[in-house]
Amino acid sequence: MNAVTVIESGSVLEVPLNKLKKSPxxxxxxxxxxxxxxxxxxxxxxxxxxxxxxxxxxxxxDGQPTGAYLVTIGEGRRLALxxxxxxxxIRKTEPVRCxxxxxxxxxxxxxxxxxxxSDMHPADQFExxxxxxxxxxxGAEEIGARFGVSTHVVRQRLRLxxxxxxxxxxxxxxxxTLDQLMAFAVTEDHARQxxxxxxxxxxxxxxxxxxxxxEAKVHAGERRAAFVxxxxxxxxxxxxxxxxFTEDGGGWFEGVGLLERLVAEKxxxxxxxxxxxxxxxxxxxxxxxxxxxGFRRVYPSRVTRSAEDEALKASLxxxxxxxxxxxxxxxDLPAEVEARVAELEGELATFGEDYAYDPDDIARGGVFxxxxxxxxxxxxxxxxxxxxxxxxxxVKDESSEDAPATGEDGALDPEEQHPEAAERxxxxxxxxxxxxxxxxxxxxxxxLRDALGADPNLxxxxxxxxxxxxxxxxxxxxxxxxxxxVVSSYLDGHAPGVSExxxxxRIAERHEAWAKRLPQEAAEAWAFVMGLGxxxxxxxxxxxxxxxxxxxxxxxxRKPAAWAHADALAEAVGLDMTRTWAPTAASYLGRxxxxxxxxxxxxxxxxAAAERLAGLKKPEMAEAAEAALEGTGWLPELLRTxxxxxxxxxxxxxESAAIxxx
Numbered sequence: 229m230n231a232v233t234v235i236e237s238g239s240v241l242e243v244p245l246n247k248l249k250k251s252p253x254x255x256x257x258x259x260x261x262x263x264x265x266x267x268x269x270x271x272x273x274x275x276x277x278x279x280x281x282x283x284x285x286x287x288x289x290d291g292q293p294t295g296a297y298l299v300t301i302g303e304g305r306r307l308a309l310x311x312x313x314x315x316x317x318i319r320k321t322e323p324v325r326c327x328x329x330x331x332x333x334x335x336x337x338x339x340x341x342x343x344x345x346s347d348m349h350p351a352d353q354f355e356x357x358x359x360x361x362x363x364x365x366x367g368a369e370e371i372g373a374r375f376g377v378s379t380h381v382v383r384q385r386l387r388l389x390x391x392x393x394x395x396x397x398x399x400x401x402x403x404x405t406l407d408q409l410m411a412f413a414v415t416e417d418h419a420r421q422x423x424x425x426x427x428x429x430x431x432x433x434x435x436x437x438x439x440x441x442x443e444a445k446v447h448a449g450e451r452r453a454a455f456v457x458x459x460x461x462x463x464x465x466x467x468x469x470x471x472x473f474t475e476d477g478g479g480w481f482e483g484v485g486l487l488e489r490l491v492a493e494k495x496x497x498x499x500x501x502x503x504x505x506x507x508x509x510x511x512x513x514x515x516x517x518x519x520x521x522g523f524r525r526v527y528p529s530r531v532t533r534s535a536e537d538e539a540l541k542a543s544l545x546x547x548x549x550x551x552x553x554x555x556x557x558x559x560d561l562p563a564e565v566e567a568r569v570a571e572l573e574g575e576l577a578t579f580g581e582d583y584a585y586d587p588d589d590i591a592r593g594g595v596f597x598x599x600x601x602x603x604x605x606x607x608x609x610x611x612x613x614x615x616x617x618x619x620x621x622x623v624k625d626e627s628s629e630d631a632p633a634t635g636e637d638g639a640l641d642p643e644e645q646h647p648e649a650a651e652r653x654x655x656x657x658x659x660x661x662x663x664x665x666x667x668x669x670x671x672x673x674x675x676l677r678d679a680l681g682a683d684p685n686l687x688x689x690x691x692x693x694x695x696x697x698x699x700x701x702x703x704x705x706x707x708x709x710x711x712x713x714v715v716s717s718y719l720d721g722h723a724p725g726v727s728e729x730x731x732x733x734r735i736a737e738r739h740e741a742w743a744k745r746l747p748q749e750a751a752e753a754w755a756f757v758m759g760l761g762x763x764x765x766x767x768x769x770x771x772x773x774x775x776x777x778x779x780x781x782x783x784x785x786r787k788p789a790a791w792a793h794a795d796a797l798a799e800a801v802g803l804d805m806t807r808t809w810a811p812t813a814a815s816y817l818g819r820x821x822x823x824x825x826x827x828x829x830x831x832x833x834x835x836a837a838a839e840r841l842a843g844l845k846k847p848e849m850a851e852a853a854e855a856a857l858e859g860t861g862w863l864p865e866l867l868r869t870x871x872x873x874x875x876x877x878x879x880x881x882x883e884s885a886a887i888x889x890x
Contacts, residue, residue: 235285237331242323243297245313248306249286251298255339260304263376268308270376273317281305282341283326284334297326300334301341350388351400357382358389384410384472392418395425410473411437433845438471445469446487448478452515454603456490464490491515491599498605499597507587508609509616510594517598517608517727519718524617524702526593526610527743528583541579548572583744585610592616601728676709692765693757695772700743701750708754714776722780731808738771781866798869805867811857816864817850825853832862 235241271278281302286294299306312318329337360366366374368382375382391399391413399409411434412421424440446453448468453461458468458478466486470479481487495513503511533541551569555561561569585593589610596608660668680687694710701707719726726732747756760768779794797803811817811832817825825846829838833856841849841856 235328235330237329239328240280241283241297241326241328243283243326244321245306245309245318245324246320247296248281248283248309248324248326249296249298250303250306251284251300251334251338253298253334253338254300254303255335256303256342260307264304265307265311267376268304269311270373272305272308273312274374277305277309277325279305280325280327282329282337284328284330297328298334299326300329300338349400350406351396354385354389354391355396356389357385361386380472387413387416387472390416392421395421398425405434407434408432408437410434412441413473414438414441414471415469431845433847435845435847438474439847442469442480444484445480445482446484447480448476451599451601451603452487452491453478453481455599455605456487456494461487461490466490495597495599495605499595502595502597502607502609506595506609507590508595509590509592510613511597512594513597513599513605515599517596519720521611523611523613525743526585526589526612526748527740527746528581528585528610529744529748531580531582531584533579537579541576544572544576548576586748588618592618601725688769689757689760689765692760692769692772693754696742696746696757696768697750697753699772699775700746701753707750714772715778716775717778717780719780729808735774739775742768742771795870803869805863805869806861809863809867811862811864812854813847813850817853817857818847822846822849825849828862828864829853829856832857832860 279302282300283297284300286296286298288294306324309318309322309324313320313322357371360371361368368379368386372379372382388409391409395404395409395412398404399406404412412424415421420441424437427440428437448454448458458481461481462468464486466481466483468479469482470476492513492515495515497513499511499513502508548569551565551572555565589612593610593612593616596611598606598608600606680690690708690710691712694708694712695714697707698713727736745756747753757765757768777794777797779791779798781791809815811828817828820828826838826841829841837856841852844852
């Protein structure tokens with residue numbers, strides 16, 4: 229029988245890695261996370277095994293040592309070494325320095341190891357990471373590799389370690405939460421951090437601090453930043469501030485002055501390119517459309533072509549359309565078909581656009597390149613400044629015709645010497661008196677009113693013509709004898725950007741489409757209107773009338789009857805505001821009380837969704853509510869269309885009513 233070697237407690241042994249086993253008496257039952265094992269493996273690879281595992285000899289059923297050792301303290305280190313062995317970084321039999329403990333109860337010392345210790349304060353950790361970067365010159369990648377954490381986590385800790393010492397001290401003492409400290413760390417400007425801290429009021433949430441820290445900067449999603457782009461801004465020397473702790477949507481552009489200069493320069497370049505390419509007299513780039521410019525607006529008109537050209541163009545278009553229909557289901561066209569399609573498209577391209585600006589208008593007119601609210605540039609063409617208007621035709625001075633006629637020597641003509649004879653000769657051609665002219669015109673007007681009132685179709689045309697003249701030919705508003713007018717309120721003054729909304733853009737596109745069809749001269753508008761079919765006539769009338777709608781409820785201009793009519797009109801047209809408006813933090817949720825936010829979410833997404841937002845601060849609540857309401861079609865009461873009492877119920881509403889009745 230072999231003698232058993234007794235190993236004294238406290239001895240230090242080098243045990244092969246494959247002889248180390250997990251102890252069943254280890255107090256920690258929850259497995260180590262993969263991230264924790266990765267971090268330990270990286271630390272051991274960089275610095276070696278700093279703490280030796282505590283082990284006890286394994287004893288078999290016969291009471292004899294098996295040659296293996298149970299790890300009482302240091303199971304995480306054992307797992308990290310096994311991970312390195314699987315990666316072929318070390319051998320499976322790698323000797324591991326261990327401490328033998330047979331004097332203490334394994335379960336107790338395992339528990340003691342995990343209980344009687346103090347974790348490092350996060351502030352000490354943040355500052356220690358910063359010291360490694362400053363004193364050793366290590367970057368985030370190097371530090372991350374040595375501690376088994378991601379580069380992003382290291383950057384976060386480095387940023388937190390760079391917070392103003394005063395704020396770090398307050399954090400150590402419990403005066404700031406980690407969420408608040410992370411909000412201050414959005415920028416490394418210590419002076420700004422302390423200034424914002426001093427100005428904190430009752431709302432000390434992380435989002436409120438973050439907004440205060442970035443209020444002088446431009447968010448990457450703002451239209452100016454989106455227009456310039458982060459790449460161009462960076463190439464110009466600008467810096468983008470990134471929040472390492474939240475989803476920042478691209479960060480913030482720090483140099484507002486630089487950004488505005490880049491916006492102006494890009495708009496100016498685009499304007500110059502449009503002017504050079506199209507021949508306009510002037511072009512300006514502007515961030516806001518100057519609604520009060522006072523310029524006359526002209527639009528392109530239909531290009532006049534010969535009958536032969538129109539026939540050829542129609543024939544080519546028909547052939548191209550026929551080919552497209554015939555081969556629509558085929559992904560790869562035969563070579564001869566593809567060649568013919570290209571040939572037809574090329575021939576049609578030689579005809580140019582169907583609508584074009586008058587060359588004289590281009591020579592006198594100009595262009596605004598406008599920065600839209602979506603960050604895209606919009607080109608507004610055909611603006612004629614007053615100083616660029618064509619000179620008015622000379623009016624013949626008829627005053628000399630009323631002066632007495634004289635001879636070459638200045639003496640009166642014989643007729644002027646005998647006015648009585650001349651008066652007798654001109655009695656038959658004497659002009660009518662002003663009073664008589666007014667009298668006759670009044671009778672003619674009442675006659676026209678009577679006749680027009682008896683002819684509904686012609687009255688509709690006259691109304692459409694009157695509105696069209698005032699809508700599309702502002703300087704020539706007197707070109708219609710029907711005295712009606714539409715006043716179009718400037719809505720952007722109440723809601724900046726409303727003209728860029730989906731509904732606003734649809735109106736603008738509709739307006740431009742009619743402007744292209746109408747003749748250039750107001751005097752020709754009546755013939756154009758009379759030539760319209762009933763559908764087009766009603767379409768023109770509808771567009772012009774729609775521009776006069778005003779449903780704005782202004783406390784300074786109370787019009788309850790008009791407001792009631794707006795509700796009735798909304799019901800009549802079946803107004804669906806979800807086509808042009810959605811509840812966002814910017815449009816509604818961030819501008820109402822928390823109670824109204826909760827009410828909106830309850831109505832749109834249900835009570836359960838609203839309960840999940842109950843404990844949030846208002847800014848976070850508004851953002852969460854925006855996500856909860858997305859796609860629900862919820863609208864505030866002011867934007868809801870009253871339901872008609874005679875409306876036919878849908879199957880869903882009938883089913884809901886039946887369920888409720890049960």
